[in-house]
Amino acid sequence: MNAPYPWLEANWQRLLSTRTRPAQALLLAGPRGVGKGALAQAWAQALLCEAPLPEGAACGSCPACHWFEAGTHPDFRLVTLQEKIGKDGDVKMATGIEVDQAREAVDFVQLSTYRAGFRVVLVNPADSLNLASANALLKVLEEPPLNTVFVLVSDQPRRLLPTIRSRCTRLDIGLPATDTAMQWLNGRQIEDAATLLALSGGAPLDAWNWADGTELDERRSVLEGLARPGQLDPISLAERWKAIKPQTWHTVAYKWLGDLLAVRLQGRVQFNRDFADVLAQLGTQVDLAKLLALAKSHAESGRTLAHPLNRVLQQEAWLIQYRHLFD
Numbered sequence: 370m371n372a373p374y375p376w377l378e379a380n381w382q383r384l385l386s387t388r389t390r391p392a393q394a395l396l397l398a399g400p401r402g403v404g405k406g407a408l409a410q411a412w413a414q415a416l417l418c419e420a421p422l423p424e425g426a427a428c429g430s431c432p433a434c435h436w437f438e439a440g441t442h443p444d445f446r447l448v449t450l451q452e453k454i455g456k457d458g459d460v461k462m463a464t465g466i467e468v469d470q471a472r473e474a475v476d477f478v479q480l481s482t483y484r485a486g487f488r489v490v491l492v493n494p495a496d497s498l499n500l501a502s503a504n505a506l507l508k509v510l511e512e513p514p515l516n517t518v519f520v521l522v523s524d525q526p527r528r529l530l531p532t533i534r535s536r537c538t539r540l541d542i543g544l545p546a547t548d549t550a551m552q553w554l555n556g557r558q559i560e561d562a563a564t565l566l567a568l569s570g571g572a573p574l575d576a577w578n579w580a581d582g583t584e585l586d587e588r589r590s591v592l593e594g595l596a597r598p599g600q601l602d603p604i605s606l607a608e609r610w611k612a613i614k615p616q617t618w619h620t621v622a623y624k625w626l627g628d629l630l631a632v633r634l635q636g637r638v639q640f641n642r643d644f645a646d647v648l649a650q651l652g653t654q655v656d657l658a659k660l661l662a663l664a665k666s667h668a669e670s671g672r673t674l675a676h677p678l679n680r681v682l683q684q685e686a687w688l689i690q691y692r693h694l695f696d
């Protein structure tokens with residue numbers, strides 16, 4: 370079995386070489402959109418497989434592999450964000466991993482294994498552990514029971530408790546080389562792969578997501594509004610954009626501000642190359658101090674994205690502030 374994505378091959382081989390004596394707590398760290406989650410899943414399956422290939426990868430056909438692929442392996446637990454039903458009946462993703470989930474994982478590793486092999490707990494995204502759930506897990510990370518392997522996956526390893534990080538063997542997954550990423554995207558018949566890859570900061574799976582969904586149209590709608598601050602009407606735009614997912618809006622606006630900052634400081638457009646001309650022009654008009662203030666508050670607001678109170682009003686306020694960058 371190959372690595373889940375071609376750019377992960379070296380890391381995959383490195384993991385496989387440890388299959389007989391794996392790290393009991395592994396942290397896969399690196400940017401979003403590079404396949405850390407898929408690598409973690411493949412590694413868990415390799416550890417649980419009962420007839421592994423000579424190099425250590427899962428066979429894909431033994432009973433353990435079948436259970437794993439069906440999501441029913443009794444010696445595997447995935448600890449992740451759960452969907453919740455809100456008061457209004459909407460299904461929302463929880464913003465953190467709850468302490469009950471961590472306690473359940475702790476209980477799980479203290480049972481004897483169902484099969485004779487390893488037991489694997491995958492925590493993804495590990496930076497979503499709150500203080501209570503992190504502390505609950507810490508107890509077993511300090512002294513994991515025999516044959517137990519924890520795999521933690523994180524885009525933001527700095528947000529993990531230092532005590533958790535220090536228990537883990539860390540494997541950093543970097544961005545792939547542009548050539549490798551482009552080759553992979555081109556193999557998927559993606560139009561304008563170079564623009565999408567730049568937009569995603571070099572992360573191929575993010576680029577692939579952009580190509581796949583409606584988000585690209587939403588991005589264009591947002592950027593066409595932001596490209597003309599003089600004519601921008603905060604009230605009607607906020608109303609029009611309220612259906613866009615908070616995460617999409619936040620990312621698009623964040624990258625736009627980042628590009629404005631880059632051109633203002635004589636740098637090159639990093640993300641929105643298809644808007645390079647507009648950005649170059651806006652960069653000569655923008656007030657640097659105000660831009661820095663907006664970029665900073667925008668970055669901070671990303672932490673509370675899951676609770677957008679008065680979304681339309683917030684967005685209006687943002688747009689008014691944005692318009693003033695060009696007074």
Ligand SMILES: [Zn+2]
Binds near residue numbers: 419427428429430
């Ligand atoms: Zn197998």
